[in-house]
Each structure stands twice: as C-alpha cells, then as structure tokens.
Amino acid sequence: MKAQRVLHLTHPSLVPPDSLEGLSEKRRHAIKTDWDVVTELRARGHEVVSVGVEDELRPIRSAVRSFKPHVVFNLVEGFDGLPQLDAHVVSYLELLGVPYTGCNPRGLVLARGKALSKKLLHYHRIRTPAFHTFPKGRQVKRPKDMQLPVIVKSLVEESSIGISQASVVDNEERLIERVGFIHDSIDTDAIAEEFIDGRELYVALLGNKRVTVMPPWELTFENLADGAPAIATERVKHDPAFQRRAGIFLQPARNLPDGMLAKLQRTSRRIYRILGLDGYARIDYRLSHDGKLYFLEANPNPEIARSEEFASAADEAGLPYGEMLERLISLALRRPPN
C-alpha cells in the first residue's frame, strides 16, 4: 500500500513510548495494542502521529488540521472514562469528514449494550442467553422467571471489568450482592444472564459490505482451580502471570461438533449485518455442553494486538499482521460516505 499519513488516536496513557526497554510486564501488556499497531505501520513506511483523547475533542481537530491525515487509526475505547461514549468520538470524526478505521458510530451503539444487541438478535432468531437488567437506583429482587445460576455483569463495561469468579451466582442472596457490587463499584447498570457452561469461542470478521470471516478461535482453561467457572474474568484476560499459572490459552477451535464451523461462520455474518457493523469485529459465543451455540456479545473495534485472537485468526486465514492493519486502513478509505 502507498505510504499514508496515519493519525493514531488512543487514550493518553496508551500513547506508545519510544522503546519498551525498562517497562514492567504489566505496562507492556497495557500498551501492547497501540505499540504493535504504531511500530508495524511505521515499519511499513507509513507516517504515524499519535494523539491522546481523554475528555476533549479539540486535540483531534487540531491534529486533523495540522497533520492532514489520510486516515485516522482509531483505537479510542471511550471518552472521559466511559466506554459507552466511544461512538461519539467516531461521530465527531464523521463530522470532520476524515476516514477512520473500525466501526461506524451506529454499529458501536447497537453492539455496545449487552441487552440491546441481544434483543435485536433474538428477533432474528439467534440464540442468546436469557437475561434481566438491573438499573442503578432501583430495588434489586430476583425476578420470578429467572433460573439460576446466572452471571452478573456491567451492562456497558468492556474487557471483563467487574467480572470475577464471584460473578457467577446460584442463589438470590449472592445475586443481590453482586448486582450491588456492579452498581456501587463499577458504577453502571447491571445485567444478569443465564450462565452458559461450556466452551468459549470467538469469530473475527473484517469488511464493510463484503465481509471476510476468520477461522474460529477458542479460549481454553487447562489448570483452573476445582469448581472455578471457565470464564474470561479480568485476571484471565489481563494478568499474564495468572494466565501462565492457570493454563489459559487462545488457540484455533478444534474438534467442533459436526456442522458447527459452518454455523459459526453463517451466524457471525448475519450478526455483523444485523448490528450494522463495519471495519472489523469479533463475535463471542458460548457453546454449551449439549451443543447449543449462544451469542454472548459483538465487539466492534476489538483488541488487535499481534498476540491476541483477532490477529492470530487473521494470520491463520492468510492475512499476516502488517497486511491485516493495511486492510483495516483500506476499508476505512473505501467506506461509502454516509
């Protein structure tokens, strides 16, 4: 691809340093996506400028005016500490008329709410866990029709924030306690979902109108403590030492039941279209022990660090890291105008 001027947007704390030398493992883990993207694009000859976005849009406008980017590489995941505001940053890019990588604002909004996306997909007969939402400030009671166990989560947070083993509850007292924890400590509405015991599968997709589906990936757990639920808690996702101890691996999904590969691909394409996603996304599923596939969530603009599932699946599909990043840029440049 011809060299591009790329404006990289991210949280100010994630603007990559000049080198990784002397950084702790935790810090490297935190900045790895931004580091991988920026260093790879530079190595491929693109001119990259990073700008941190926290609670102000002005730095974006200044950089667009002075740097005149061909494209924005959007790695912003929220605004003013609120993940659900990421869509508005993208809306601002649309108002500025600058092409950007990743998903359009409407797709971000439809996919973000853990209840909204499930309602839309349920209408289209895609299987989702039963759920109930608990708005902040309202009395918490177990609804009569709720079966236990459930998993209690924030309605809008990402990255397993607020998810630990204690999130899976099998009695009313624990349910109320955990909903209270989400309300008070995470400071958002809560959702309790039917807990789907089974395998955890991810499908990565990339494209606008024409969509490429990558081979399914799986999060596996080899050394969990007895009785611990096999779920992607905060530690499972973000603590490399814990990952080694508990034998957590991301790998191609092997030995799927007959027909499941085709079903995953077909369902993922439908979900991408129904939620109006574009750019790139990862759809997360649970496959129950009796072979039923449940939609968990759609992640537009998912994690694209070199070592994570999206990039690994793309690589497996014949799209090595640098080419994958350039594909995201060409999708941005070719997105039809609104």
Ligand SMILES: Nc1ncnc2c1ncn2[C@@H]1O[C@H](COP(=O)(O)OP(=O)(O)O)[C@@H](O)[C@H]1O
């Ligand atoms: N209904 C469910 N049944 C079983 N496990 C679940 C369910 N919902 C969430 N989980 C587990 O919790 C993890 C995080 O939940 P998710 O809804 O994807 O939130 P986040 O946006 O924080 O990633 C999932 O990857 C999965 O391991």
Ligand SMILES: [Mg+2]
């Ligand atoms: Mg998730």
